Amino acid sequence: MAGQKNTRLNISAGLASVAVAATLVALKLWALGLTSSLSVAASLADNALDLMMSLGGLLAILYAARPADEDHAFGHTSVEDLAALAQSVFxxxxxxxxxxxxTARLLGLMESRIAAQGQGIAVMGLSVLLTLMLVLWQRRVARRTGSRVVAADSLHYLSDLLPTLGAIGALWASQRFGLAHVDSVVALASAAILLVGSMRIGKGAWDALMDRTADPDLVEAIxxxxxxxxxxRGFHDLKTRMAGSxxxxxxxxELDGDQSLRDAHAIGAGLRRKIILTYPQCEVIVHKDVAGES
Incomplete structure (x- = not known):
């Protein structure tokens, strides 16, 4: 039941991401035609990639929700890590x-001319509002489900906020003071934010694909x-690995070797249920050994 609810939440976040990305692309494409602003163009390019990757992320979530089968005994959730890794590359x-x-604009290799700043500011302001609403929902879903795709998407959209706010500042500076080069400086800062974010997303996805152990706090809690x-009476060989969410x-x-099989099974099954109830993102296998003979 918890798994199905998490899947529905992940799908809702994926659909919201696609809808917002499509809206932002349309708005910023219009704003770019009006302003010729590089910071707006940078934001538009980013949102175009957002749309493509959000569609890929939604497909990954849907695929990951498929139950385990003969060829994928542990399920399909690793596709979430593949999608997140692809996101980081893009x-x-x-x-x-x-x-x-x-850099080309700052060096004078490309023309730097900005127009219709007021309309551009209005469009970018609306973009900030839509992005904030999406990020808040995605972060809530990611906390509930542990989905790497939703978390990666949320980080990307969150990183969009500063460049978008920067674009608003650049348009305002151009309109008020004629400082067209501020637009290029903001775009350069936006690029740095994107590169740092891509490394963080890529590292998390790579760690999961390489079967890195789960968060130490989670391991200690288990x-x-x-x-x-x-x-x-004791335990050993506690091993974890991540696959998507x-x-x-x-x-x-380690159990009393003189008790009945039924009692031993009940202890192991109870422990498994407790771990899953506490951490619904976990798939648990419990092996039973005789205390003192393992």
Whole structure:
């Protein structure tokens, strides 16, 4: 039940991301035609990538929601990490292109002329409002479900806020003081933010694809549950790995070898249920060993 609810939340976040990205692309395309602002162009390029990656992320969420089958015994959630890794690559490319264009304008290799600043400011202000609403929803969903795709998408849109606010400032400076080069400086700063964000997203996805252990705090919390569980005399070989929004947990518990199989099974099953109820993102396998003989 919890898994189905998490899936619905992830899908809602994916649909919201696609809808907002499409709206922002349309608004900023119109604003670019009016203003010829590089900071607006940078924001537009970023949102165009957002739209493409949001569509890919939504497809990844839908695919990851498929149940385990004969060929994928542990499910399909690793596709979320692949999608997040692809996002990080596209974000890095976007940041590099923006940085090159901004540098070219600052060096005088490209013309820097901005117009219709007032209308551009209005469009970018609306973009800020839409982006904030989306980020707040995505962060709520990511906290509930642990989805890497939703978290990556949220980070990307959050990183969009500063460049968008910068674009508003650049348009205002151009309108009020005629400082056209502020636009290029803001675009260059936006590119730096994108590159830093892409490295963070890429590292998280890479760690999961390489079966890196789960967050140490989560591992310690699971260990504490096992340590205090009635009937468990000890445990060992607590291993975790991540795949998308799922955390796979393997643990060996040490039990009284003279008790019945039914009692031993009840202890292990109870521990498994407790871990899953506490951390719904976990898939748990409990191995039972005789205390003192493991």
């Amino acid at each position: 974000i890095a490319v976007s940041g590099t292109v923006i940085a090159w264009a901004a 260990a504490a549950i096992a340590r205090d569980w009635p009937g468990v 799922r955390v796979f947990v393997h643990i060996h518990i």
